[in-house]
Amino acid sequence: MxxxxxxxxxxxxxxxxxxxxxxxxxxxxxxxxxxxxxxxxxxxxxxxxxxxxxxxxxxxxxxxxxxxxxxxxxxxxxxxxxxxxxxxxxxxxxxxxxxxxxxxxxxxxxxxxxxxxxxxxxxxxxxxxxxxxxxxxxxxxxxxxxxxxxxxxxxxxxxxxxxxxxxxxxxxxxxxxxxxxxxxxxxxxxVDMDMFGDPVPPDAALRAKLGLEDAEVIGFIGSFYDYEGLDDLIAAMPMLVAARPKAKLLLVGGGPMEAALRTQAEGSSARDAICFVGRVPHEEVEQYYALTDILAYPRKAQRLTELVTPLKPLEAMAQGRLVAASSVGGHRELIEDGVTGTLFAPDDPAAIAGALAGMLADRAGWDARRATAKAFVKRERxxxxxxxxxxxxxxxxxxxxxxxxxxx
The missing domain is CATH 3.40.50.2000 (Glycogen Phosphorylase B;)
Structure with a gap:
């Protein structure tokens, strides 16, 4: 052996x-x-x-x-x-x-x-x-x-x-x-499909606790590093809420940028639509995936993000979630725009808001895209x-x- x-x-x-x-x-x-x-x-x-x-x-x-x-x-x-x-x-x-x-x-x-x-x-x-x-x-x-x-x-x-x-x-x-x-x-x-391939149903009590009832939920679950572009995502929220009044942003995790991001969110006109959860035990992560409609990955354009593919978008696809991401090289290797996810210009809050608003308005295509993305992960990743x-x-x-x- x-x-x-x-x-x-x-x-x-x-x-x-x-x-x-x-x-x-x-x-x-x-x-x-x-x-x-x-x-x-x-x-x-x-x-x-x-x-x-x-x-x-x-x-x-x-x-x-x-x-x-x-x-x-x-x-x-x-x-x-x-x-x-x-x-x-x-x-x-x-x-x-x-x-x-x-x-x-x-x-x-x-x-x-x-x-x-x-x-x-x-x-x-x-x-x-x-x-x-x-x-x-x-x-x-x-x-x-x-x-x-x-x-x-x-x-x-x-x-x-x-x-x-x-x-x-x-x-x-x-x-x-x-x-x-x-x-x-x-x-x-x-993705380990034995762990991520069978998503849990949404927890109504957790949804209510977080104030997400009747909301269109954009989520990010991961580490808060500068290159993840979460400042751009927060900057996009006023524009997104103007187009989709029920939109809310759920941020799960922590990291070096957490304090700065919380300060930015507090000063935003959309602060009531932004929810920080903090870090959660890994065994509870699926409960937060289940509350989201779209997982957003607004990575900034730099050498690291152009060269390296992240893991989180694949986990989101395996969970049957919609995925929106910046069009950096690492994301383009994982996501086919309009087929398994939506790509938007990096470092551009207006582009983020536009892409997310368009996805939220197109519910008729959600089931097909979720199924296509999950099949891609199961077949190739x-x-x-x-x-x-x-x-x-x-x-x-x-x-x-x-x-x-x-x-x-």
């Missing part, structure tokens, strides 16, 4: 798009009969034992060394500590393949250990670390840190035995860096199907690589 060790930034029990994708991959691989384990680095912030089982998945943890230091020195220490932890897992568990997931620090540690032990390694990129840093405000595009991280990423990709990316945008970028396209597979974001993309790559790596000796 093939053993796969996944090297991760963080994992369950933390909740994020990153951990949900990891859970989906590992669970689907287990269903195929593979043995899987995860090893998290020092950025996994949840307390817990050195070996932890969550949702039937086993994770090893890198001990927290709690060593500070200036940038670069700190990151090099993270790489060294993760590599040391990896050595211990390899000695005790003997994996056949190392599957390292971004950020690039994980790939650097994994490549060091994989080469030493003759284990083939696949590097999976979910987003380029340098672009994520720009979006989070911790780096400047074109700055020294950005250029260094870009160089490290390119170096790691070229040294990996195989590369996986979550979308065509990332693949295209790597090809422009001189990476052989034959070395790259696309393993797109997907279901993890039970997506995970099979790894199988031929793993097979090639095992045929080419030097498999470690295992007593069992």
């Amino acid at each position: 093939t053993r796969i060790l996944h090297i991760l930034d963080h994992s369950l029990p933390l909740h994020s798009g990153y951990t949900f994708r990891t859970r989906a991959i590992l669970r689907a691989q287990q269903a195929l009969g593979w043995e899987v384990r995860g090893l998290t680095g020092q950025r996994h912030s949840a307390s817990g034992p050195a070996v932890e089982t969550v949702d039937g998945l086993t994770f090893f943890r890198t001990p927290l060394a709690r060593r500070g230091g200036p940038p670069l020195v700190r990151e090099l220490r993270e790489v060294a500590d993760l590599a040391h932890a990896m050595e211990g897992v390899i000695r005790s568990w003997r994996p056949d393949i190392i599957h390292a997931h971004s950020p690039v620090l994980n790939a650097m540690a994994a490549q060091r250990v994989a080469r030493k032990h003759g284990i083939p390694m696949l590097y999976e990129i979910r987003a380029f670390w340098e672009d994520a840093a720009v979006s989070n405000g911790t780096a400047k595009e074109g700055g020294l840190q950005y250029r260094l991280t870009h160089w490290l990423e390119t170096r790691a990709v070229k040294r990996a035995d195989a590369v996986a990316v979550i979308c065509e945008g990332l693949k295209g970028d790597l090809v422009t860096r001189g990476v052989d396209p034959a070395k790259i597979i696309v393993s797109p974001n997907g 279901n993890w039970a199907v997506n995970v099979s993309r790894y199988q031929p790559v793993y097979h090639i790596l095992l045929e080419k690589g030097v498999r470690p000796h295992r007593a069992d």
